[in-house]
Amino acid sequence: xxxxxxxxxxxxxxxxxxxxxxxxxxxxxxxxxxxxxxxxxxxxxxxxxxxxxxxxxxxxxxxxxxxxxxxxxxxxxxxxxxxxxxxxxxxxxxxxxxxxxxxxxxxxxxxxxxxxxxxxxxxxxxxxxxxxxxxxxxxxxxxxxxxxxxxxxxxxxxxxxxxxxxxxxxxxxxxxxxxxxxxxxxxxxxxxxxxxxxxxxxxxxxxxxxxxxxxxxxxxxxxxxxxxxxxxxxxxxxxxxxxxxxxxxxxxxxxxxxxxxxxxxxxxxxxxxxxxxxxxxxxxxxxxxxxxxxxxxxxxxxxxxxxxxxxxxxxxxxxxxxxxxxxxxxxxxxxxxxxxxxxxxxxxxxxxxxxxxxxxxxxxxxxxxxxxxxxxxxxxxxxxxxxxxxxxxxxxxxxxxxxxxxxxxxxxxxxxxxxxxxxxxxxxxxxxxxxxxxxxxxxxxxxxxxxxxxxxxxxxxxxxxxxxxxxxxxxxxxxxxxxxxxxxxxxxxxxxxxxxxxxxxxxxxxxxxxxxxxxxxxxxxxxxxxxxxxxxxxxxxxxxxxxx
Amino acid sequence: xxxxxxxxxxxxxxxxxxxxxxxxxxxxxxxxxxxxxxxxxxxxxxxxxxxxxxxxxxxxxxxxxxxxxxxxxxxxxxxxxxxxxxxxxxxxxxxxxxxxxxxxxxxxxxxxxxxxxxxxxxxxxxxxxxxxxxxxxxxxxxxxxxxxxxxxxxxxxxxxxxxxxxxxxxxxxxxxxxxxxxxxxxxxxxxxxxxxxxxxxxxxxxxxxxxxxxxxxxxxxxxxxxxxxxxxxxxxxxxxxxxxxxxxxxxxxxxxxxxxxxxxxxxxxxxxxxxxxxxxxxxxxxxxxxxxxxxxxxxxxxxx
Numbered sequence: 001x002x003x004x005x006x007x008x009x010x011x012x013x014x015x016x017x018x019x020x021x022x023x024x025x026x027x028x029x030x031x032x033x034x035x036x037x038x039x040x041x042x043x044x045x046x047x048x049x050x051x052x053x054x055x056x057x058x059x060x061x062x063x064x065x066x067x068x069x070x071x072x073x074x075x076x077x078x079x080x081x082x083x084x085x086x087x088x089x090x091x092x093x094x095x096x097x098x099x100x101x102x103x104x105x106x107x108x109x110x111x112x113x114x115x116x117x118x119x120x121x122x123x124x125x126x127x128x129x130x131x132x133x134x135x136x137x138x139x140x141x142x143x144x145x146x147x148x149x150x151x152x153x154x155x156x157x158x159x160x161x162x163x164x165x166x167x168x169x170x171x172x173x174x175x176x177x178x179x180x181x182x183x184x185x186x187x188x189x190x191x192x193x194x195x196x197x198x199x200x201x202x203x204x205x206x207x208x209x210x211x212x213x214x215x216x217x218x219x220x221x222x223x224x225x226x227x228x229x230x231x232x233x234x235x236x237x238x239x240x241x242x243x244x245x246x247x248x249x250x251x252x253x254x255x256x257x258x259x260x261x262x263x264x265x266x267x268x269x270x271x272x273x274x275x276x277x278x279x280x281x282x283x284x285x286x287x288x289x290x291x292x293x294x295x296x297x298x299x300x301x302x303x304x305x306x307x308x309x310x311x312x313x314x315x316x317x318x319x320x321x322x323x324x325x326x327x328x329x330x331x332x333x334x335x336x337x338x339x340x341x342x343x344x345x346x347x348x349x350x351x352x353x354x355x356x357x358x359x360x361x362x363x364x365x366x367x368x369x370x371x372x373x374x375x376x377x378x379x380x381x382x383x384x385x386x387x388x389x390x391x392x393x394x395x396x397x398x399x400x401x402x403x404x405x406x407x408x409x410x411x412x413x414x415x416x417x418x419x420x421x422x423x424x425x426x427x428x429x430x431x432x433x434x435x436x437x438x439x440x441x442x443x444x445x446x447x448x449x450x451x452x453x454x455x456x457x458x459x460x461x462x463x464x465x466x467x468x469x470x471x472x473x474x475x476x477x478x479x480x481x482x483x484x485x486x487x488x489x490x491x492x493x494x495x496x497x498x499x500x501x502x503x504x505x506x507x508x509x510x511x512x513x514x515x516x517x518x519x520x521x522x523x524x525x526x527x528x529x530x531x532x533x534x535x536x537x538x539x540x541x542x543x544x545x546x547x548x
Numbered sequence: 549x550x551x552x553x554x555x556x557x558x559x560x561x562x563x564x565x566x567x568x569x570x571x572x573x574x575x576x577x578x579x580x581x582x583x584x585x586x587x588x589x590x591x592x593x594x595x596x597x598x599x600x601x602x603x604x605x606x607x608x609x610x611x612x613x614x615x616x617x618x619x620x621x622x623x624x625x626x627x628x629x630x631x632x633x634x635x636x637x638x639x640x641x642x643x644x645x646x647x648x649x650x651x652x653x654x655x656x657x658x659x660x661x662x663x664x665x666x667x668x669x670x671x672x673x674x675x676x677x678x679x680x681x682x683x684x685x686x687x688x689x690x691x692x693x694x695x696x697x698x699x700x701x702x703x704x705x706x707x708x709x710x711x712x713x714x715x716x717x718x719x720x721x722x723x724x725x726x727x728x729x730x731x732x733x734x735x736x737x738x739x740x741x742x743x744x745x746x747x748x749x750x751x752x753x754x755x756x757x758x759x760x761x762x763x764x765x766x767x768x769x770x771x772x773x774x775x776x777x778x779x780x781x782x783x784x785x786x787x788x789x790x791x792x793x794x795x796x797x798x799x800x801x802x803x804x805x806x807x808x809x810x811x812x813x814x815x816x817x818x819x820x821x822x823x824x825x826x827x828x829x830x831x832x833x834x835x836x837x838x839x840x841x842x843x844x845x846x847x848x849x850x851x852x
Contacts, residue, residue, distance in 0.1 A: 521563075526563055546831070547722060548757075
């Protein structure tokens with residue numbers, strides 16, 4: 001190689017082309033289409049910021065309006081395929097290849113486009129995995145990001161929804177890539193510097209906030225008594241005996257029920273201060289009653305949640321906040337925290353098979369992974385001990401030498417035996433396998449692998465898979481909590497009873513829980529309004545969640 | 549509740565079942581049910597559609613005492629088919645109202661309904677007509693029929709028509725009263741006309757506070773069984789009957805209301821016209837502050 005510095009030179013060319021449409025770093029909104037066409041090259045690897053929460057929606061729309069005759073073959077590397085524009089880019093032939101992590105709201109359309117070969121799929125990742133690849137083999141040439149405000153030097157304030165921005169900028173800007181930010185407004189001085197200006201090349205003022213999805217708001221009014229029963233089982237049968245203090249909760253009504261039972265049922269069991277003190281978690285509105293009654297010491301957040309901004313700012317003893325007072329979230333750090341510093345993940349899923357693999361894929365939908373497989377996996381690189389981790393490790397390998405025995409992260413799947421639209425939670429064969437066959441994928445999209453899951457909780461009881469000693473025992477333990485699903489009805493009743501005697505399966509009555517106690521009156525808040533009141537009016541729920 | 553103490557500082561009317569509402573409403577132990585579930589008077593239509601039946605067909609009727617006074621009571625179960633009226637469900641309420649006329653006893657109707665069951669629409673629609681007629685007939689004898697609205701299903705469709713014939717209506721913030729439901733309006737008139745997923749819009753258009761402000765309900769209470777009980781006791785003290793004067797006054801009230809607010813685009817415009825300071829704050833106000841702000845509301849005091 002004689003010509004070093006080619007990437008810097010290429011960046012210089014982009015900067016020169018871009019400056020023709022900008023005043024300093026500021027790109028006037030009307031010039032945005034011409035600007036983007038000038039700085040993006042066919043074949044570029046482009047990171048369009050957007051995850052399951054915040055979206056660089058203005059830049060996404062502008063990118064989708066490029067002329068495919070001028071710019072094509074883009075390789076999109078992005079956390080979320082969430083907005084219609086994200087797929088329009090492929091529909092129009094502007095982009096060809098895709099590496100992503102999460103596609104919740106577009107799960108049906110992305111599946112159709114994959115079947116129709118409109119998208120060349122690299123892989124579906126977890127967030128942390130995709131971030132990691134930004135630094136190794138998927139480094140963006142161009143990053144299109146979103147922030148709340150910028151000054152004329154390009155210093156960015158992201159507000160509570162910092163999320164992926166630092167990671168994307170780090171990977172792009174330090175490797176000669178171009179960083180373009182959309183901001184709500186340009187100000188003289190930003191409230192705090194989340195991204196230093198010398199990493200940001202251009203800024204466009206959108207004149208309106210970027211879109212954020214309130215993904216983590218669960219209305220307590222929709223929590224069922226069956227979900228309350230599963231929550232009671234989890235608290236008394238898992239949280240209490242393992243003493244789980246550091247954890248992550250998935251999205252869903254079962255975990256929302258757990259959060260709302262802490263100040264009532266948990267208090268009754270004397271668990272305050274003994275469980276649920278430290279979280280890697282978005283600011284779930286349903287956690288407000290537990291925070292207000294002193295259950296929680298500290299929470300680090302992946303992102304923010306719409307309406308929780310003022311509450312979080314007023315609870316800086318609990319949350320990470322900046323000198324401006326507002327939340328500082330960071331998805332990469334929080335995913336790492338969830339992986340290495342938490343002793344438990346608990347979340348819901350759509351399908352569990354007889355080995356214990358679980359998946360949220362159905363044949364017509366590809367929702368991606370997001371962060372759940374990170375949270376819901378046993379980190380083999382972990383070296384620090386903790387009581388729940390050691391106890392779980394001992395249950396898995398009682399005969400191993402304690403000083404050489406790995407601990408185990410508790411990975412709990414919780415749900416009702418029949419889920420939405422009476423679909424059974426337990427299946428002979430995951431739909432994910434069918435999907436992998438049709439799309440010729442090397443890997444079926446499995447959310448939590450069988451060898452990571454430690455417990456399954458349904459209204460019928462808890463199956464502790466750590467204590468199963470054979471494939472057969474494992475299968476019967478799963479069948480033993482599968483209720484009246486076909487899987488549950490095909491159980492070997494005798495073997496299931498033996499597992500129950502050994503404590504591998506525990507029924508509500510084994511734990512001293514009367515299912516009739518699972519009453520909505522146990523919830524510390526029964527409506528969004530109760531949550532608002534519990535927050536002292538600091539939580540401001542979005543209009544669509546209000547019933548007043 | 550066997551072992552666990554419930555969060556039972558109060559009973560949320562919105563959350564409670566039909567039977568829990570009755571128990572909390574009447575004097576303790578005074579309720580006696582007519583045609584209870586043990587008689588299994590189920591819908592003759594639902595099995596055709598392979599739908600589950602309920603032994604009381606989603607309505608509980610009977611007699612009890614309210615602050616010592618004998619009353620007849622009907623409570624709809626919003627958790628069974630959205631509290632919708634079917635043939636048996638409707639016949640039970642019609643019968644109760646006819647008994648009220650014979651016994652000269654006041655009636656409390658605890659509405660919690662989305663309207664008529666689609667699966668037995670003809671029978672349900674007929675039932676609505678029969679019930680409205682029975683309400684007017686019993687009111688003409690001087691008996692009061694008081695409606696209590698604050699359940700999850702609201703009071704929609706035919707249920708709202710019956711509510712319109714009652715002597716008085718008691719409503720909580722959570723209660724909704726409207727002929728057409730949010731989804732029905734959106735389906736027929738488009739999302740620009742009414743976004744049914746915008747729950748704040750739904751409640752400020754159909755919710756208890758707005759209905760109280762425009763005279764669509766007469767008493768506004770907290771979402772608590774004891775508050776409903778006290779309001780029912782107070783409502784039964786008012787005896788007005790129902791004659792052509794009352795009906796004419798009601799017609800005039802409605803015409804006046806249409807003239808005054810017919811052009812309003814949103815409930816907030818109506819509240820502004822009523823002369824309420826800071827009308828946008830109305831949804832967030834707690835009950836006592838709301839009642840102070842509601843001093844200049846429209847009312848139906850002459851018309852019911």
